[in-house]
Structures are given as C-alpha cells and as structure tokens.
Amino acid sequence: MKKVILVDAWKTFVIEQGIFQEMKELLDKFDNKKIVLTNANEEEKKKYGIANVPYEVFSLAHNPNKTNPEYYRKLLEHFSLNSDDVIYFEHSEEAVKSAQSVGIKTFHYNPETKDLIDLKSFLISNL
Numbered sequence: 215m216k217k218v219i220l221v222d223a224w225k226t227f228v229i230e231q232g233i234f235q236e237m238k239e240l241l242d243k244f245d246n247k248k249i250v251l252t253n254a255n256e257e258e259k260k261k262y263g264i265a266n267v268p269y270e271v272f273s274l275a276h277n278p279n280k281t282n283p284e285y286y287r288k289l290l291e292h293f294s295l296n297s298d299d300v301i302y303f304e305h306s307e308e309a310v311k312s313a314q315s316v317g318i319k320t321f322h323y324n325p326e327t328k329d330l331i332d333l334k335s336f337l338i339s340n341l
Contacts, residue, residue: 218301
C-alpha cells in the first residue's frame with residue numbers, strides 16, 4: 215500500500231490568497247492519496263477556503279484539536295490506517311509533536327519561508 219500524505223490546511227496548503235498553487239503542483243507529482251487535516255468546523259472551512267480544496271478534508275471540529283494526540287488516533291481509526299501508512303507535514307510545532315507522539319513521521323513546515331525544496335525532500339525520502 216502506498217503511503218497517504220497528510221497535508222496541513224490553514225497557513226500551509228491554504229493561505230490567505232487561497233490554495234498555495236506551487237504546493238499543490240508539488241503534491242500532484244505524487245500519486246499517493248492526500249488528506250487535508252484541519253481543526254476547522256464547517257463554518258470555518260467555508261470562511262478560510264478549506265471547503266474548496268481538491269483533496270479529501272478531515273476535521274474533528276475542535277473536538278479535539280491537532281495539538282491533542284487523540285486527534286491523530288481518531289484520524290487513523292477513521293481511515294483504517296496505522297502510523298506507518300502515513301506521512302504528514304504541519305506548520306504548528308505543537309501539532310507536529312502531537313502527531314509524532316502517536317508514531318506519525320511528521321515534517322515541520324515553516325509558513326514564513328514556504329520552503330518547498332525541504333518539503334519535497336521530506337516527501338521523496340519518506341514515501
């Protein structure tokens with residue numbers, strides 16, 4: 215089974231201007247399934263443009279948030295995956311640590327530098 219790429223939504227894949235097109239182009243080079251992760255509820259998904267992303271979206275609507283390891287346990291259970299089946303990139307250091315605590319290989323993405331070269335290296339070396 216190919217690994218699933220878990221994609222952080224807000225401030226990573228979805229930025230103030232909309233979908234970060236260069237990141238989408240990078241992700242589309244991989245034929246792996248992509249799931250966009252967010253804390254947003256339905257209203258927030260619409261407000262921030264997360265409802266319009268081209269990949270499946272997973273949210274627990276703040277119950278709990280991604281900073282709680284239970285979020286990732288529920289995600290894995292929902293999709294019948296284990297931590298070795300996925301890789302993840304996320305802008306929040308606290309959420310990165312939370313995902314790593316349940317065994318998910320996670321890359322801390324810096325939304326200030328928008329470093330797609332390091333992200334591409336992470337994806338290639340872990341898929």
